[in-house]
Amino acid sequence: MPRRLSDKGFMSSAANVVIHASQFPESVRRDLLESLRTRRVNHKFHYDSVKQTQKWLALHQAYSPARNDADCAAIYDRGFAAAAARVKSKAVHVVGLGCGGGQKDARLLKLLRAGGREIFYTPCDVSAAMVLVARQTALAVLPEKNCFPLVCDLATADDLPATLASRFTFHVSRITTFFGMIPNFEPQIILPKLASLVRPKDLLLFSANLAPGNNYAAGMKRVLPQYDNPLTRDWLMTFLLDLGVGRGDGQLRFSVEAGSLDLKRIVANFHFTRRCRIEVENETFNFRAGETIRLFFSYRYMPERVRKVLARYGLEICDQWIARSEEEGVFLVRRSGVSEERR
Ligand SMILES: C[S@@+](CC[C@H](N)C(=O)[O-])C[C@H]1O[C@@H](n2cnc3c(N)ncnc32)[C@H](O)[C@@H]1O
Numbered sequence: 001m002p003r004r005l006s007d008k009g010f011m012s013s014a015a016n017v018v019i020h021a022s023q024f025p026e027s028v029r030r031d032l033l034e035s036l037r038t039r040r041v042n043h044k045f046h047y048d049s050v051k052q053t054q055k056w057l058a059l060h061q062a063y064s065p066a067r068n069d070a071d072c073a074a075i076y077d078r079g080f081a082a083a084a085a086r087v088k089s090k091a092v093h094v095v096g097l098g099c100g101g102g103q104k105d106a107r108l109l110k111l112l113r114a115g116g117r118e119i120f121y122t123p124c125d126v127s128a129a130m131v132l133v134a135r136q137t138a139l140a141v142l143p144e145k146n147c148f149p150l151v152c153d154l155a156t157a158d159d160l161p162a163t164l165a166s167r168f169t170f171h172v173s174r175i176t177t178f179f180g181m182i183p184n185f186e187p188q189i190i191l192p193k194l195a196s197l198v199r200p201k202d203l204l205l206f207s208a209n210l211a212p213g214n215n216y217a218a219g220m221k222r223v224l225p226q227y228d229n230p231l232t233r234d235w236l237m238t239f240l241l242d243l244g245v246g247r248g249d250g251q252l253r254f255s256v257e258a259g260s261l262d263l264k265r266i267v268a269n270f271h272f273t274r275r276c277r278i279e280v281e282n283e284t285f286n287f288r289a290g291e292t293i294r295l296f297f298s299y300r301y302m303p304e305r306v307r308k309v310l311a312r313y314g315l316e317i318c319d320q321w322i323a324r325s326e327e328e329g330v331f332l333v334r335r336s337g338v339s340e341e342r343r
Contacts, residue, residue, distance in 0.1 A: 023153055027153070032045065071324045084115055089172065091117060092118075094120070095177070098125055106138055110141050120142070128151045176197050187261050199335070207330045217264070220300055236268055259299055265298055269294050303329055306331060314335060
């Protein structure tokens with residue numbers, strides 16, 4: 001393999017990336033058809049193309065409190081420090097689920113390395129482009145041989161624990177990160193999967209978007225403008241426009257609705273105002289005027305609801321940090337019912 005000289009010495013000019021079957025072309029095609037058939041778009045299709053990734057990054061830059069609010073950025077740093085302080089082993093494997101560009105994971109890796117541990121990293125995302133960006137970010141902190149990029153759909157992959165464990169012949173503590181992900185999954189689908197990755201001595205560090213204040217409904221109303229804005233509309237509409245739908249074929253509307261497990265979420269539905277046809281390979285989908293397709297949802301939790309929902313899946317919060325705005329929280333989580341001696 002040709003090698004080039006980087007700031008840190010010789011580095012391969014190719015990357016080994018594992019593609020899980022959940023992101024093989026036939027699986028992606030099946031999921032796309034399912035999205036159109038059910039009129040409920042799987043969120044992963046908003047991160048598919050370079051164009052969508054760039055639009056999402058612009059939106060994230062403009063609206064993400066973690067990027068624009070120093071106090072919110074600080075809750076992540078506190079979470080990273082607390083997680084690093086709890087790791088007793090000499091080797092630790094960070095698994096970044098839905099890693100995006102991997103900037104947050106890299107901050108955690110840096111802290112863990114400063115403690116003199118050997119660090120391993122699996123950036124895992126549905127988007128190969130994101131995984132490669134996260135890998136690149138992480139290579140500033142760890143050697144290439146310790147980085148195992150994985151492209152995978154977390155909602156449909158059923159064998160992640162085995163896939164991750166197969167990397168090691170010896171015990172390595174694991175910290176799984178799940179930042180900015182929980183809002184876009186049905187909790188009853190994703191939480192059992194997350195729980196299956198947290199072994200008795202492992203940690204899970206995740207962030208949740210919160211509804212601020214004590215009144216859930218009022219808090220949801222307050223955050224609605226963070227979604228109903230031109231950058232978000234442009235990003236979400238890209239999915240439909242790329243399938244041949246015209247901007248004039250309907251309207252994108254945002255609202256608050258009741259989701260599962262007594263939680264509330266913001267939804268973005270596209271309401272067709274005239275007939276429209278989408279063709280994907282040899283399948284045709286006809287939309288009538290008045291029909292809707294759900295493009296997006298985002299659950300907003302309240303801290304005590306996070307605790308309650310996690311408990312259903314055998315997970316407990318050991319520490320939490322809530323931004324002063326009360327709009328975002330970072331939670332350090334472990335398997336419940338494991339005594340301190342066994343950890
Ligand atoms: C809101 S971003 C969060 C990125 C990063 N964790 C952060 O906090 O900046 C969501 C990420 O999840 C990925 N994603 C969406 N659906 C996914 C799925 N089903 N499985 C794995 N990754 C997914 C997207 O590609 C995107 O990188």
